[in-house]
Amino acid sequence: MKISSSRSIIESLISENIEFIFGYPGGAVLHIYDEIFKSGIKHILVRHEQAAIHIADGYSRSSKKIGVVLVTSGPGYTNCITGLATSNFDNSSILVLCGQVIKKLISQNSFQELDNLNISTTIVKNFFSLNCYYNIQYLISKSFKISKFKKGPVVIDFPKNLTDNNYKLRNKYPFLKNKKKNNKNFNINFHFKRPIILIGGGIKNSFNFLLLDNFIKKSKIPFISSFMGLGGFNYRNLYYLGWLGMHGDSCVNNIIHFSDFIICIGTRLDDRITNENKLFTPYAKIIHIDINIDSISKTIFCKNFFLIDLIYFLNKKIKNFLK
Numbered sequence: 001m002k003i004s005s006s007r008s009i010i011e012s013l014i015s016e017n018i019e020f021i022f023g024y025p026g027g028a029v030l031h032i033y034d035e036i037f038k039s040g041i042k043h044i045l046v047r048h049e050q051a052a053i054h055i056a057d058g059y060s061r062s063s064k065k066i067g068v069v070l071v072t073s074g075p076g077y078t079n080c081i082t083g084l085a086t087s088n089f090d091n092s093s094i095l096v097l098c099g100q101v102i103k104k105l106i107s108q109n110s111f112q113e114l115d116n117l118n119i120s121t122t123i124v125k126n127f128f129s130l131n132c133y134y135n136i137q138y139l140i141s142k143s144f145k146i147s148k149f150k151k152g153p154v155v156i157d158f159p160k161n162l163t164d165n166n167y168k169l170r171n172k173y174p175f176l177k178n179k180k181k182n183n184k185n186f187n188i189n190f191h192f193k194r195p196i197i198l199i200g201g202g203i204k205n206s207f208n209f210l211l212l213d214n215f216i217k218k219s220k221i222p223f224i225s226s227f228m229g230l231g232g233f234n235y236r237n238l239y240y241l242g243w244l245g246m247h248g249d250s251c252v253n254n255i256i257h258f259s260d261f262i263i264c265i266g267t268r269l270d271d272r273i274t275n276e277n278k279l280f281t282p283y284a285k286i287i288h289i290d291i292n293i294d295s296i297s298k299t300i301f302c303k304n305f306f307l308i309d310l311i312y313f314l315n316k317k318i319k320n321f322l323k
Helices: 005-015 027-036 049-063 081-090 116-123 133-150 202-206 209-219 250-257 310-321
Strands: 002-004 020-023 042-045 067-071 094-100 126-129 153-159 166-168 195-199 223-225 240-243 261-265 285-290 304-307
Touching (some): 005 027, 020 049, 027 094, 027 153, 049 067, 049 081, 049 094, 081 094, 081 116, 081 153, 116 153, 133 153, 195 250, 209 310, 223 250
Parallel strands (some): 020 042, 020 067, 094 153, 195 261, 223 240
Antiparallel strands (some): 002 166
């Protein structure tokens, strides 16, 4: 059975339950657009690529699904840079499919040719450049897994000549298996006088406010939030004290300063929270829980951390914690 490369791209997106693609057409991706209109995926046409990636960012945050963006080569991709940086910093899941000049013209300063990899290295979780028809399904499957796990943008670069030909379909690459990591039991026996829980923006990615609310009520530990954590919990919870940081409540900043035990959930502890790193929480033992290893010890060194999905943590590990 033969299938067009563009059709293979769309079929791969359909297998990931993608309902929307946000984008703006261009010469390097016209074959993909032909297949979009034959499929059941809805295309949201924008008037500028920057709008497409910001819409995808908002879609990802609100629906907890991956936002897919389709743009052409050259300026089509560079117009996405600000949105990629936003997604990377705020950990929203986005997949960008961008066109590229045909393979034989790469590195010849061709029309609308850019080195997309080096442009975006510091603001994406991963970047892939398609070099073979048979890698299409594998790369898209892998990109979805990375974007879901690392919570950030992933880019796939498609040379135009690899989207307009038919090829014999091999057996589909199996989706990458979810390898269960052997996390140590979250069993902390502690006797502290001033414990506090710090909630960051990562809690909104887990999209389960009720679990967090129950955790707080059962543990009876007061909690505070970062600016990015606002909206990720029940404000009416009696244990909520306010939000901290440069523009937060001064009383909350004092509370965390004098705490002796802090459980950080889904926060990267950026400079807006810590200010002077050496003076931040001088009396506390810190436990850091996050799915993204890049968030661990980013500004404040943390010897005790758990790389774990927050929903799994709240569902499973907390049982040991509350014993």
